[in-house]
Amino acid sequence: MKICAPRRLFGGFAAIAFLGLILAFPSQSARGISDGLGCCALQVIPALFPFFVVANLLIASPLANGLGALVWPFTRFGLGIKGQKAATALLVSWLGGFAVAAGTVSQLYRQGQLSRRQAQLLLVCGVGSGPAFILNTVGLLMLGSTRLGACLFAALLCANLCTGIAMRFALPRSGAQVFCSACGSQAANGQGGFVQAVQAAVASMLTVCGFVIFFRFLGAVLFELLPQNAPVQFIASALLEVTSGCAAAARLAGGGAVAACCCALSIQSLSVLLQVRALLCSELSLAPLLAARPLHLAFSLLWLKVLLRFVPGQAEAASTLADRVITRTRIAPDAALVLFALCCAVLWRAGGFTSAKQSGIIKQTKGG
16 A cells, blocks of 8 residues: 655645635635735735846846945855855845845856855845835834834844854855756856846746735635734734734734834745745755744844834834735835836847847948
């Protein structure tokens, strides 16, 4: 008798459970899916898609050797990674968030620019929420203060740096010289152009949106079964999905709302970790990132306590957040800047093609 693998059995039982939830809570399921689609259309795609395209273009470009000059001292001496492209990848990851970090690190690993250990270290330092989400959505809309959002982003960024340095000494060096098994063919084909960058961005975007919609559906149904208690709702939301976790944290009484938001952003939730796993190269393990999250949480809370001293009177601000958060649909400033740079790149490429075509016409005319 053939014994089924435990993972397949778990997947089958999970599918039956999800089907039962859909049949038992049809209206909540429909509302969760609708909210997920709206979140993708109004927040996720405008904020992430330009970063996906620009990150793919930058990593494949020679400019990647110099754009991360400000971060290079940390990657060189803090993480022990000599390659200059690693610094650019880390900088783009901090600006774009966890999804961009997973895609960029995988791209460098496939090109043979990073060893397995180096890629895992960059992932530990790069996975997190982008500044647009933390400053605008969490800080301004949920906590009512951009200063608190800035403190949260600074605390999480400092925690990334401290955790990366700590994991450098904790990770075994057995994978220091292990590179991608297909890096030869990937390096030959790694000089992707604009078309390849957009195709890769579309595939990554579909993956992210799929997880967002599913976890919005799951959250809408599960929260009907949980007790209507603020701490319980926060813990369940933070473990399931980052945005819902931060929204539940902002509804907590007193100054605990800021620390709770910091916890939700540091943990990054099951949804984020599964998205990273889906976007990450299959040869790269997620174990170092999972092992580093408790340490990252401790560093985040420590740095937040230090930084809040420079924001007098803001930590105890009461939240006026409603049960349902309606975020602004205007594109974030950093995403708008990246989109503008992307348009400039497209126009530059189009101008190059036009000039080449005109040169060919002139040569034919002179020859005639």
